[in-house]
Amino acid sequence: MSHFSYKDGVLCAENVPLTQIAQQFGTPTYIYSKAALVENFSSYADACKKHGRNEETALVCYSVKSNSNLAVLNVLGKLGSGFDIVSGGELLRVLAAGGSPRKVIFSGVGKSREEMQLALSHDILCFNVESIPELHRLNAVAGEMGKLASVSLRVNPNVDAKTHPYISTGLKDNKFGVAYEDALTTYRVAAALPNISVTGIDCHIGSQLLDDAPLLEAVDKLIELIDTLANEGIAIHHLDIGGGIGINYDNDKPVAVGDYLSRVFAKIDAWRAKNHQDTPIKVLFEPGRSIVGNAGVLLTEVQYIKHGETKNFAIVDAAMNDLMRPAMYEAWHGVQPVLQRELAAQTYDVVGPVCESGDWLARSRELTIQQGDLLAIMSAGAYGMTMSSNYNTRGRAAEIMVDGASAHLIRKRESAADLFALESLLP
Ligand code: LLP
Numbered sequence: 338m339s340h341f342s343y344k345d346g347v348l349c350a351e352n353v354p355l356t357q358i359a360q361q362f363g364t365p366t367y368i369y370s371k372a373a374l375v376e377n378f379s380s381y382a383d384a385c386k387k388h389g390r391n392e393e394t395a396l397v398c399y400s401v402k403s404n405s406n407l408a409v410l411n412v413l414g415k416l417g418s419g420f421d422i423v424s425g426g427e428l429l430r431v432l433a434a435g436g437s438p439r440k441v442i443f444s445g446v447g448k449s450r451e452e453m454q455l456a457l458s459h460d461i462l463c464f465n466v467e468s469i470p471e472l473h474r475l476n477a478v479a480g481e482m483g484k485l486a487s488v489s490l491r492v493n494p495n496v497d498a499k500t501h502p503y504i505s506t507g508l509k510d511n512k513f514g515v516a517y518e519d520a521l522t523t524y525r526v527a528a529a530l531p532n533i534s535v536t537g538i539d540c541h542i543g544s545q546l547l548d549d550a551p552l553l554e555a556v557d558k559l560i561e562l563i564d565t566l567a568n569e570g571i572a573i574h575h576l577d578i579g580g581g582i583g584i585n586y587d588n589d590k591p592v593a594v595g596d597y598l599s600r601v602f603a604k605i606d607a608w609r610a611k612n613h614q615d616t617p618i619k620v621l622f623e624p625g626r627s628i629v630g631n632a633g634v635l636l637t638e639v640q641y642i643k644h645g646e647t648k649n650f651a652i653v654d655a656a657m658n659d660l661m662r663p664a665m666y667e668a669w670h671g672v673q674p675v676l677q678r679e680l681a682a683q684t685y686d687v688v689g690p691v692c693e694s695g696d697w698l699a700r701s702r703e704l705t706i707q708q709g710d711l712l713a714i715m716s717a718g719a720y721g722m723t724m725s726s727n728y729n730t731r732g733r734a735a736e737i738m739v740d741g742a743s744a745h746l747i748r749k750r751e752s753a754a755d756l757f758a759l760e761s762l763l764p
Contacts, residue, residue, distance in 0.1 A: 340370035341634055341673075341713065348675045348713055350739040355636055355675045358744050359711050362735050364638045365655035366750075367722050368713075369404075371412060371740040373632035377594075378416050381622060384598035388606075392417065395620045398442050400580050401427040403625025403719040404633070408738050408747035410434035413628070419462065421580070421623040425452040428459065438462075442577065442621065444491065444541070446471075446512055453478040453486075463487045465539050465577070467514055472527050479532035488527055489537030489577060492520045494558040496551045498543030498581065514540065520562055521569070528571050535571055537621070538563060541579025544626060547589055549597040552581060556601060560608050563618070576605070577621035584630040586716050587669045594627060626719040633718020635660055635734070636675070637698075639710045640690070649685045651706060656689025657696040658728040660714060660721050664695040671715035672699045680705045687712065691729050722748075727756050 340351050347354045350368050358368060378397070385395040398419035401410065405427060410420070411434040419440030420431045431441060438459035443452075446467045453475055456464065466472055466488050479486040493514035515523045527535050540555050556578060563573045578601065583591040601620065609617055637655035644650075662668035672687055685706070687699040698714055706712070725733050732751030737744050 340373040340376075340632070341715070343677060346677045348673055350634070350737075350744075352742040353739045353744045355634075355711060355713060358737055358739075359636060359638065359675075361744065362737060362746060363750065364636050364711065365653075365659050365734040366636045367633055367717065367734050367736045368636055368744075369406075369409065369629070369633040369718055369736070369738045369747075371738055373718075374409065374412055374629060375416065377628045377632060378413055378418060380594040381598065381624060381628075382417065384595045384602075385620075387595075388599065388602040390602070390617075390620070393619065394617050395622075396440060397622050397624065398440065398577075399628055400623045400625030401430065402723055404629040404721070405430050405723050406736055406738075406747055407434040408736075408745070409629060410436055412738075419621075421625075425449075425455045428452075428456055428461070432459070442489070442539075442623070444539075444623070448475075450474065450478055454482065457482050457484045457486060460484075461487075463489050463537055463575070465489050465491045466527070467491045469515075469523055469526055472523070472530060472533065476530040476532045485532055485534050487536045488533050489535075489539045489575065490515055490520060490523055490527065491539050491541070492559060492562065493517060494540050494542065494555040496542055496554045496558070498546050498551045499548070500543045500545050500583075517558065517562075521565060524566055524571050525569070535573070537575035537577055537619075538566075538573050539577035539579060539621070541623060542581060544581050545583040546581045547583045547591045549582070549592045549600060552578060552597070553600055553604065556604055560604070564612070573618070575619035575621055577623065580623040580625050580627070582624060582627040584626055584716060584719075587671065591627070594624075598622075628719075630719035631716050633716075633721060634673075635714040635717040635721060637712050637714060639706055639708055639712060642685075642706070642708055649683055651685040651687045651704065651712070653687055653689060653698065653712060655698065655714065655734070656691040656729070656731065657693065657698075658691060658726045658731050659689070659734050660698060660717055661724040661726070662720060663698050664693070665724075670699060670717060672702050672704065673713045673715060674704060674706055675711035675713060678705045678707075678710075680707070687714075691731070727751070730756055732756060
């Protein structure tokens with residue numbers, strides 16, 4: 338069910354008209370629906386429960402990079418979510434939002450010593466390690482601190498996620514993970530290091546996957562490896578399949594989360610029965626987009642309508658610095674006028690004020706709009722605010738979370754003074 342719908346001709350987030358939010362908080366503004374967040378998280382949590390899994394045997398680690406606002410993290414943490422982080426900064430956000438470090442997994446190819454120290458000092462659940470040099474660094478840092486670092490190796494299963502090349506990560510020729518063929522030797526290195534405790538195996542093959550077949554293929558390949566490792570005396574206690582389930586941007590038909598999880602658990606249970614395992618292996622998921630993507634929109638106001646020689650432009654007050662996805666991936670986001678009008682529709686490119694031809698949010702859209710109208714850029718909850726920048730000295734948008742009939746400010750709009758507060762003149 339969409340939590341963004343028209344009521345009496347006005348687009349609302351749950352029960353709050355977006356016109357009211359524009360009036361109260363201005364534009365551009367990101368707006369999230371709490372009910373949508375809860376519903377999306379529950380589709381994972383409920384599927385785990387349905388398959389007899391509890392927190393000890395399945396953990397959903399929300400991928401913080403998709404939307405890291407403290408209020409979002411807090412809502413998910415209260416629902417029992419763990420967190421997948423990729424920086425020390427994201428760990429500090431999780432802690433500030435009241436998340437448990439014991440449910441944090443740390444991914445990423447370039448962890449610094451400082452980030453390792455921070456994560457070890459909070460006893461996070463696991464480091465997803467991506468290379469042998471990283472293993473050695475982690476072993477050294479843990480040794481200095483008198484800690485034992487729990488490690489999972491990110492294995493590159495070499496399956497084609499069939500998604501945009503920029504967000505496909507499971508193939509041989511990208512920087513992520515340890516090659517499948519090298520996994521065994523890398524595990525042997527890890528197992529021999531004194532301050533490393535091998536606990537898991539993980540992968541993440543890409544993002545915005547509509548079909549779960551590549552993910553299930555990756556699970557098969559990891560299961561095979563777990564058996565090989567067991568024969569070497571290296572016990573794997575958790576299997577982390579990463580994130581990746583897509584959402585509907587433009588008539589996309591992503592697999593239902595519940596169906597995907599059912600197929601994962603069926604596979605794992607069959608393997609468990611075959612191997613006569615007493616305790617089920619713990620399964621981890623790292624979803625981002627499928628939890629927050631369709632829980633958010635970017636609200637913007639039409640500043641000018643410009644009729645060019647070959648095109649009409651709706652120049653709005655949001656830009657590529659607010660929502661980078663169209664410029665970066667030619668991503669498609671729906672555009673909905675907040676007020677439904679009885680005017681003739683025209684075709685527009687929706688563009689921002691930034692001085693770049695790449696500054697567009699949507700192209701060739703039939704819209705019924707006039708100057709001053711509000712537009713909602715849909716499905717903008719994931720990789721929207723987190724990828725935003727201050728290019729052109731534009732303050733980042735405000736963020737609002739709607740809960741029923743209330744709209745809460747969860748991040749103030751940045752002022753110009755905020756943007757240069759850390760800068761200084763020469764003496
Ligand atoms: N785990 C790892 C290790 C990841 O690298 C990612 C996303 C996720 C989990 C979450 O994946 P999701 O469930 O959201 O697909 N900026 C791009 C997406 C980049 C994804 C990066 N990794 C976009 O706007 O489409």
